[in-house]
Every structure is written in C-alpha cells, then in structure tokens.
Amino acid sequence: METEGRYQTLEAQRAVFLEKIIRPIVRKEHVYKAFKEVDRRQFVPQGKEEDAYKDKIIELDEGSSISSPSLVAQMIDHLKEIEARLIQITELPDEFYNSLE
Numbered sequence: 616m617e618t619e620g621r622y623q624t625l626e627a628q629r630a631v632f633l634e635k636i637i638r639p640i641v642r643k644e645h646v647y648k649a650f651k652e653v654d655r656r657q658f659v660p661q662g663k664e665e666d667a668y669k670d671k672i673i674e675l676d677e678g679s680s681i682s683s684p685s686l687v688a689q690m691i692d693h694l695k696e697i698e699a700r701l702i703q704i705t706e707l708p709d710e711f712y713n714s715l716e
Contacts (some may be wrong), residue, residue, distance in 0.1 A: 625656065627663060632668035632684070640688045649691070655684060 637650045656667040658681055668672050673681040 625667070628668040629654065629656070632670075635689050636668075636670045636684060640685055643692055646688065646692050647676075650684070662708045683712065 632655075633647075633651060638647060639707075640649045641650075648712055656664055659667045660675060663673055670683050670685050672683050675681065
C-alpha cells in the first residue's frame with residue numbers, strides 16, 4: 616500500500632513538472648508530447664526518484680550526470696532550427712570553402 620501511495624505522489628509530481636516546468640519552455644507540441652511519453656524517472660538511479668521531477672541536474676556514478684529537464688527541453692526544441700542552419704552551411708558552394716584556405 617505504501618508503494619502505491621508513493622507512486623501516486625510521484626505521478627502527481629510528474630503532472631506538475633510537465634505543466635509548470637516543461638510546458639512554458641517548449642514551443643513545439645511534439646517536444647512536449649515526447650516529455651509526456653518518456654518518463655524522466657526511467658533514467659534516474661534508484662533512490663533518487665524524488666528528484667526526477669525537479670528542474671535540476673542529477674548526479675550519477677563516476678562524475679556523470681543527467682542534465683536538467685529545462686536544458687534538455689530547450690535543446691530539443693531548437694534542434695530543428697540548428698539542423699536547418701547546418702544544412703544551409705553544408706550547402707555552401709565550394710568557392711566559399713576555397714576562400715577560407
């Protein structure tokens with residue numbers, strides 16, 4: 616019964632996390648949908664589940680970490696724009712690259 620209560624509390628925290636932290640940051644609905652479908656708690660080490668729905672970095676073993684959700688959301692939200700810019704750069708004519716040498 617205690618586990619069920621803890622699960623319900625985490626689910627309530629997740630709902631608040633999605634609406635108060637993620638929703639205001641992302642501009643694209645498919646990014647928000649991805650955050651709804653992929654539960655951050657799946658990537659949090661056992662014993663740190665309470666931190667899954669906070670906008671903070673979570674330390675892992677050996678100096679690695681999980682980035683804050685707001686940073687991840689912003690990066691994903693801007694990914695298409697960055698991709699488009701990279702495509703534009705790679706489509707520059709050879710004359711441009713030759714002029715750099």
